[in-house]
Amino acid sequence: MHSIPGRRLIMGLFLIFLMLPIYWLVNMSFKTNGEIISTMTLWPHAPTLQHYRRIFTDESWYSGYINSLEYVVINTIISISVALPAAYAFSRYRFLGDKHLFFWLLSNRMAPAAVYALPFFNLYSAIGLFDTPWAVALAHCIFNVPLAVWILEGFVSGVPREIDETAFLDGYSFPRFFIKILVPLIASGIGVAAFFCFMFSWVELLLARTLTSVNAKPIAAVMTRTVSAAGMDWGLLAAAGVLTIIPGALVIWFVRNYIARGFALGRV
């Protein structure tokens, strides 16, 4: 290895560049609004927890987190349970148009969310799903199911077909083989696929905001509506931002060892 002069410096600068916005967010969340708008301070001179207190006590704030988590979890469960059998079929069976269907699935992700906002809004209003977590959870499936199928297909294809055959020769029924043998083998793939579903659903704003109004309003939508007569509540917004980062960071921690394979759609 050649030693690059000043490599520590370069690395340090890079890390500062990456972490600065996050630090500033955390920094702001502990300041009073007066301190935020009056002077620029590198750390809170009068640290306060008032913004966090507000979020955890004011229902209009904490219900935003609950609503978001609710549809994210529903969506992840639906996406994985639908994508698993589909991924198995794409991996193991040849049927008419299988390759085209497989590609078409992914092409669903290429349309912007705005394209789907109008039809979903109209449809869900008509059947009474509007402003429920199910509305957002089902709408997000249009992006997450294809992604999960693609990721899981790669992982299923990594399991030798002979294992299926051995299981059938041993007498396993199909459901039993699927749950007892296959699922444990691709557990890391399921984790990665769930992570991607979770992350997409968690950060997606447009559909989530369009398909809800009051009862199922997600946190991201709540955050965009903090302008009051008294002006922007900067500190509160920053605290909400910090709390929004935490679930994603936690999930990443659990799948950190498999995430590269997930980005390569299981084909590493």
Added chain:
Amino acid sequence: MSVTLDHVTRTVDGVQHIRDVSLTLESGTLNVLLGPTLSGKTSIMRLLAGLDKPTTGKVLVNGKDVTGADVRQRSVAMVYQQFINYPSLTVYENIASPLRVQGKPREEIESRVAEAAKLLRLEPFLKRTPLQLSGGQQQRAAIARALVKDADLVLLDEPLANLDYKLREELRAELPRIFEASGAIFVYATTEPTEALLLGGNTVCMWEGQALQIGETTNVYRRPQTLRVAQVFSDPPLNLVGIEKKNGSVQYAGGTSSPASGLYSSLADGAYRVGFRAHQLGLANGEADRHAFHARVTVTEITGSESFVHLTRDGSNWVAVLHGVHEFEPGQTLDAVLDPNDVFVFDAADRLVAAPGSIAFSSEVPGGSREDNASKKKA
């Protein structure tokens, strides 16, 4: 219990994997599928197991048609060339898996797994997962699972191909013994003639999806009905030379003419091809009644106890195997000799007309009869 393939063919994407194979396997027999890679051994096994459905023809078990029946309804165990175990289960659970699915009582599972583990010397590893084992141990676990199932049909698809030399020797000797007691139909696929001979039993000689010859292993070895069978069942490759018999003498292609002694004496006049295995080709040692050739050495391989001498003569490559260490210079010319009593003679249609230990027989009935072979064994 018997399994029969009745005029079975299998075509995948327009490619014929199996061409009209008919064979019957009886319980308590050891059957070797011998053939080079892509000759259809695995395809035959998958058809026997019921993993694949024949394109045409029938699969019968005890005379009952089971073509297309679900593999779960069949009593079959299979061991693959790759070591296939359930990676997420421990070795114990891997072996116990077929019994658990059958819903056997706990005590029976424990005793049968313990028995199989003892037989395959897996006892110290039962608590590990397959990926923590060496290749040989993984394959033993797969064999143990096949054994514990007590299936009527046991299929082993080149089970030893990926193992190291020592383990192969050991397992090859043990496998037939292990499965013998169960009285199952035992099918063993291999690419190696030596392995087929060591296993014994019956051999199905496969070539390009066809079953060329089916019979007792030693009989197929000594009386290959066609040139192709002789080639499949020879390692190193079968040496070949064309001859022309005329007026009581044989003219070898590319020169030498010799009196038509030995097996040649009863041949009708005409053109033949003579095949001989490496051990049938000697080097000049002054014995009488040998047919000699001038051949050039290309390379000599010494394995320790044997020397493989590669020769070229008249454009064709021959191999001779000699006991002990013999060093020859590449390019050196030497006299290779053939015993006219110890060759295979094939007619223009590549059918066997004369083989060692027999007088030439009429070309209308190719292949040696069993009586012939039996009498030779006695002698």
